[in-house]
Amino acid sequence: MDRDQLLTLYRNMLLARGIDRIEQELTSRGEAFFHLSGGGHEGTAVLANHLTTEDWLHCHYRDRALLVARGLSPRTFFDTLLCNEFSPGSGRRMSAFFNDPELHILSMVTPTGNNALQAVGAAAAIKEVENTPLVYCGVGDGTTQQGEWLEAVGEAVRSSLPVLFMVQDNKWAISTTTQGKTFYSLPDGKQATDFFGMPIHYINGTDVVTANRYVGEIVAEIRATSKPALIVFEVERLTSHTNADDQTVYRNQDDIDEAQLNGDPIRSAKQQLLSMGLTESELNIIQSQVDDQLAAAEQEALDAKTPLASLDASRQHPVEVTHPSKEKFGSDDLPQINMKEALREVLTNHLLDDSRVTLYGEDIEDPKGDVFGVTKGLSTRFPGRVMNSPLSESTIVGAAIGRAMVGQRPVAFIQFADFMPTAYNQIVNELATIHWRTDGQTSVPVIVMIACGGYRPGLGPYHAQTHESVMAHCPGVDVVMPSSAHDAAGLLNAAFKSERPTIFFYPKTLLNDSKQSTSENVHDQFVPLGVGHKKRSGRDITIVGWGNTVSVCEKTADALEQVGIESDVIDLRCLTPWDQQLILSSAEKTARLIVVHEDNQTCGLGSEIVATVAENAKVPVAVRRVTRPDTFIPCNFENQTEVLPGFKRTLAVAAELLNLDLDWEEIPVKEAGVEYIEAIGSGPADESVEVIEILIQPGEEIECGDPVATVEATKSVFEITSPVDGVVSEILCQVGETVKVGAAMLKLSTDASIRPKPITQEQHGRPILTRRKSENTIVLTHSLPKRRAFEVGLSQVQYNQGSKLITNEFLLGENTEMTNEDIIRRTGIRQRYWVDQNEDAISMAVGSCQKVLEQEGLLIDDIDLLICSTTSPMSMTPSMACRILNGLSTGKETMIQAYDISAACSGYLYALQSGYDFLQSTPNGRVLITTAEVLSPLLDLDDFDTSILFGDAATATVLYGESHFEKSAAKLHRPALSAKGEDGTTLSVPLRNSGFIQMKGRRVFQEAVRCMMSSLNRVCTQDELQIEELDLVVPHQANQRIIDAIQHRISPTVFSNIAQHGNTSSSTIPLCLSEVLPAAEQDQKIGLCAFGGGFTFGAGIIKTL
Structure with missing residues (x-):
């Protein structure tokens, strides 16, 4: 490093130290409320000498000198400290956290370590870019014990990504010493030499001249190999953790004095400059210039106004994305496809139309093509853009956020909604907040696609939940859940067009439902966000559902029609934002509202809907919820049908609101000596199977366990076997026929005692509804008093x-x-x-x-x-x-x-x-x-x-x-x-x-x-x-x-x-x-x-x- 380079570095470190001093003064005077110093960490600024404008920085909160060296102005620090109208987040971020898209400074994270997976995603997106850019990821030594940081390092090594991980080791995690407690500082006092196969480069961060040389060599190697590197940058923390901390409580004075004497990179750089021939007078002039620059910036920041409070965390939707008139439907005249095929076709279209689109998730590459087949064939057609992830939901979402921050349009797949909590941190703390916390400077249009829901045998805890209320509660993300192929295609197209982060739940049991199909021209189909779908119109009761429960609502409406009751059946389909006007106007019309959802009752989305109606309806409305009780979903399917909201429970609630008596006709008992062999699927998404081969003949004697037919389902071709000994009486299907799961394929005569079969659908007889007179009949209040009508x-x-x-x-x-x-x-x-x-x-x-x-x-x-x-x-x-x-x-x-x-x-x-x-x-x-x-x-x-x-x-x-x-x-x-x-x-x-x-x-x-x-x-x-x-x-x-x-x-x-x-x-x-x-x-x-x-x-x- 020559004298001019060192002088520039020295000036930047002085600026950072002066910013810390003024921030501390403003905090002490009560003009600011939180300050976090970078004192002792200024040596990281050496990295700026080796970066290009195409590199991306995901900085540590003590990287203040590096941020100055990158080009962030002192005024920006003070604006952020004072939370004024000119701060990068318009007063929304704490003082240590910045972003600047023009300088390629990614929005800094507050939960430590959250930046690591995002850095990995950004590096994956830019790996093939010319000029070999890299991504810098700065963390503290305490953060290296975060699971997501460890996942990020593993993924960077596994995928050979150009990430520079710099651990700034000051030996403290607030008040906890980290020596002997990190992956590189071992309990026996030794230092590890490598991690995940990467050499660990230990660099003395107080000697900026030597550090500059080593950092330059490591950066050059990353550019040459496109592989990650790991630096442990050894520094001292020269201040308390923040203004709210007092390090003398847990750190002895000798340690503090030693750090001030020998751990200050500015003191070291000054000695180097003096040895190169600069004088104290010349350095004092530089200090004076820095002080003047900072004083002017401080005053400008103090003169700035308070920002207006934002009441919305999301990017504003254009009218083309939300207006009901923008909905575009399929055509009955074209070939029809199911929800799984519709989703696949929409993804195909966007992969074709936009080179920025990528898909990332577990098992989504061929030959598997997703556990439900949604992405079948896509990795073959788009190699390198449809990629298997490690088995880590946090990696999937965190990496997708990083890709989006540098300009890609990632789609992240989570296999089951039940595993979403492991990605909750990245979704709620990062994906949802980035647009808001950067005041719209950075958008992360990530689509997170999540298979969800129950209502199928074989599913239970961890494979049958929805969790939509958790996501709907989170500002900053759109949440959708379709119940039909058209809505799936239209909502996915809308998610791409909106450029907002979207949580896209799709019920796995509906993927192959041919009754809810749409035409193959899915590229033209569109569902505006925030617009519900009225499935049928009526004037007596409003029944609202989404996802799997829409069919429950419709079946309930069918039963009510038998006694002349009209139902408004509304498929909410978009849960955030949701169509308040549609539901409110319907509820005011019918005066009765039922909300049906799979999620458990307490704090479920149904609570929000009925509360909104209660607060805003201009007439009295009787409201009820039919939900999963506050428990979990059992694998025993008979128990599952009792736990999840079903037809019987929903109809009973409707009957109560409508003053109807409800009885049930019992299910007929099976005839003795007869057994039916029913079609079964290979997985929960199978609605039907195709008969490939029938392996028996009428009159043939078979034994329990004998194969009787070969069928093809979504996931595999397999044999169906007989559950009992018997004689084949009748074959009820043909080769090539598509048979609904649960439908009888064969009829057997048997002397065997027949065990009750596990049920595969909700068991109920025929409902018998009769009207009754009651003083509790719910009627709309009239705005005008009734007058006697003239007789006609x-x-x-x-x-x-x-x-x-x-x-x-x-x-x-x-x-x-x-x-x-x-x-x-x-x-x-x-x-x-x-x-x-x-x-x-x-x-x-x-x-x-x-x-x-x-x-x-x-x-x-x-x-x-x-x-x-x-x-x-x-x-x-x-x-x-x-x-x-x-x-x-x-x-x-x-x-x-x-x-x-x-x-x-x-x-x-x-x-x-x-x-x-x-x-x-x-x-x-x-x-x-x-x-x-x-x-x-x-x-x-x-x-x-x-x-x-x-x-x-x-x-x-x-x-x-x-x-x-x-x-x-x-x-x-x-x-x-x-x-x-x-x-x-x-x-x-x-x-x-x-x-x-x-x-x-x-x-x-x-x-x-x-x-x-x-x-x-x-x-x-x-x-x-x-x-x-x-x-x-x-x-x-x-x-x-x-x-x-x-x-x-x-x-x-x-x-x-x-x-x-x-x-x-x-x-x-x-x-x-x-x-x-x-x-x-x-x-x-x-x-x-x-x-x-x-x-x-x-x-x-x-x-x-």
């Missing part, structure tokens, strides 16, 4: 049908693939009526209206409003209502309100509600409602899914306001209506001459039963009735199977006349009433319910007079 009545109904009687035989013609009986079995229809060439919807509607006006003794001028419900308008303008009005006016001008309603098969109920509301404002009025449906011209006669269903009919009904109520045949209660959007692919009726009616019958069946039942339940609740109190239910006559399904769910008789008329859309209910009302006894309560395309649906109640 309706007349007897008149109708016209098409004049052409169309039998099933006529429709079938020469078709031999279907018979009359087939049509009756599928639809219940024997005949329907179609218009002839001289009839149309207007003429039939006019005729019906004339009949009802004559029946009621009215003229058209007595009517105040005419409403026409139609699915098949003959023109858009004039409206059908106006054209019918024209037909009724017989040449004279009649002026009343008239309009059409287009609500498909629910149109009659929509018209009743409109008429009812009109008569509340006009109680002395009358409303004429007509339905005009001519669908036969829109039928494709070769499409037997639609042509056999529809008939043509028009009807007319008069509604009376309270002033004319005595003329009514029945009292009308206000109908309850609703709709939910559909794109027309399930059911569509085109305009005339533009196509044919299209319908997907199975979907229509499911929606129709569900919606009519829920609507009927709603209108009964509205009128303070039970469905069982109705005397008759008149549903829309869509299909006899739908009518039968409704009858199966309720006790009142369900009326049907579909056999004679077919489906006449909005005319079906009034056609039924034309038969029902004349024969009805007084005071009968009749429920009406309908479902139509759109989807529209609703229900109403009339009471005969």
Whole structure:
């Protein structure tokens, strides 16, 4: 080292010592509160002579002189001490901890040793960069006993990474002496010569000239070999640990005096400079210049303002990442893939699109490709970028943080959520805080992918937990947990786009679930962060889940639908941030909220959700949680199903909130002498297996343990063996068939005593729900007091049908693939009526209206409003209502309100509600409602899914306001209506001459039963009735199977006349009433319910007079 270099080093060490002096003074004056000195450690500044601008520094907190030599200004030290607005972390960091991306100074850690794994990750990222940069990792001697530091050294050696580990050995860990207690200072007093195969370089840190030479040689060797090196830099600590410490309590005065006399690198450097010819006067001038520079920096820092407090620890999301409109779905028209395949494809796409993306975790390289197969094939396709890690979660996450800090986009894999606690330190103290503590100067967009959850035999403690509440509690990270392939793909794409650290939990039991698949174009799919997914809509109860529990929520909603209860089922999917607005608005609507999650109850995320609702809801909301109790998950699967939230427990809680009685139909007992051999999987993610070979024949005798079939599962090909001796009665599967795990493959006859099989799913019989009256019924409070509604009545109904009687035989013609009986079995229809060439919807509607006006003794001028419900308008303008009005006016001008309603098969109920509301404002009025449906011209006669269903009919009904109520045949209660959007692919009726009616019958069946039942339940609740109190239910006559399904769910008789008329859309209910009302006894309560395309649906109640 020449004189100029030593002089520069001396000046930097003086600056560092002067910074310490001023910081101590500010602390003593009460203008600052914490000071940590680097006195005695200034010799590390020699490293700056051998570093390039491309090297990265992850410094020790006593590396103050090295930081000055690297270029960190004195002002920055004082700004940080005073926590002012110009400090690197805007007042968030303690005074000894810095970062400067431009100088390649990584954000210094406070938990000692946390920097080591990050340094290793950074070194792995830059290893192949030109100019052979290295990463410096500085620690104290006490830190060398940290497990993560030891892991880092091992990984650096194993992977041959360019890291310079410098242990600054001052022989103290605060008050604990370290001599004889480190890996290099042995109990027998000797010094180790190597560690993990690396030579240990012992350097006297007080002799900066000699230290400079040795450090230069070691740095050069790292650059030449790209291998790590280890220096023990022997120094003295010249002060107490911090201003809060008094070293005289544990350190004798002789030791302190000796350190001051012989352990000061500045004193040593000064003597070297004097020996090189500099004078005391020249050195005093340098000291004076340093003092002036520091005094100016101190004053500038004291004049700076206090920073504004930050209320958010995360980088702000752009609107493209969070707005609900940004969600992009898959397509049903493309090949479908499951969650595992979707995750793999998304990772593939990002590996292709961004060279910075790397994957790091246990067993993720081929041929294993992850224990669940998520990364299968990726290491072969992207060698060097999809890498196996050591068996250490802290290494996986810590190294990923380091990679991210130097510009890469790492994805870290943790095999099971149960092992996440070993990485907790790196996640919570580092990954979550770096953006916040650097005031956004450094971001660490690490995605941590974690397989989680239970609900599978063979899982238990340490392989079945989720731990999402622990991560959601931590500011600074996004936390997601998908339940479907689409959400998995969309959320992973969002995590990459957000550039925020993300904890990505994926339930392993859902990886191969084909029911929750998505299309293969996952690159285009996107789920905005913080946006929940409403899986279904309802108005009676809100059920919220995520991950595995979403299917529990949906199954509960299915059971509730059987008694007409509508459920809002919400998949939260993004747990931090979570969709507060969606849940709050739903809970306010339904007044009942259940949150279902796998994590244990105390401080679970469900607590946060119900607390938020309790604090913010504008109406009373009854809330419940269904969770794992505060215990662990047993391996015994029967016990596991009792511990984890399941269908039985969730339905019981829902029944309690909804005032339902719940009983369970017992599971049938197996027949004696029969054993079924069921499909089993190779692991918890297996939903199904493929039959490769069947090894037995019907009639063959087999023994316990004999192989019966070879199957292929996710992880392997294996044989299924017989659990008993017996004779093969029946083979229930075929080679090449995919069989669901738990499904029977073979049937055996056996005399053996059959032990109960271990269960593979929650055991429950069929739920039996019945409604009960209770004073504790939860209802929404109304903002306005109720007033008495004016009474509204309706007349007897008149109708016209098409004049052409169309039998099933006529429709079938020469078709031999279907018979009359087939049509009756599928639809219940024997005949329907179609218009002839001289009839149309207007003429039939006019005729019906004339009949009802004559029946009621009215003229058209007595009517105040005419409403026409139609699915098949003959023109858009004039409206059908106006054209019918024209037909009724017989040449004279009649002026009343008239309009059409287009609500498909629910149109009659929509018209009743409109008429009812009109008569509340006009109680002395009358409303004429007509339905005009001519669908036969829109039928494709070769499409037997639609042509056999529809008939043509028009009807007319008069509604009376309270002033004319005595003329009514029945009292009308206000109908309850609703709709939910559909794109027309399930059911569509085109305009005339533009196509044919299209319908997907199975979907229509499911929606129709569900919606009519829920609507009927709603209108009964509205009128303070039970469905069982109705005397008759008149549903829309869509299909006899739908009518039968409704009858199966309720006790009142369900009326049907579909056999004679077919489906006449909005005319079906009034056609039924034309038969029902004349024969009805007084005071009968009749429920009406309908479902139509759109989807529209609703229900109403009339009471005969």
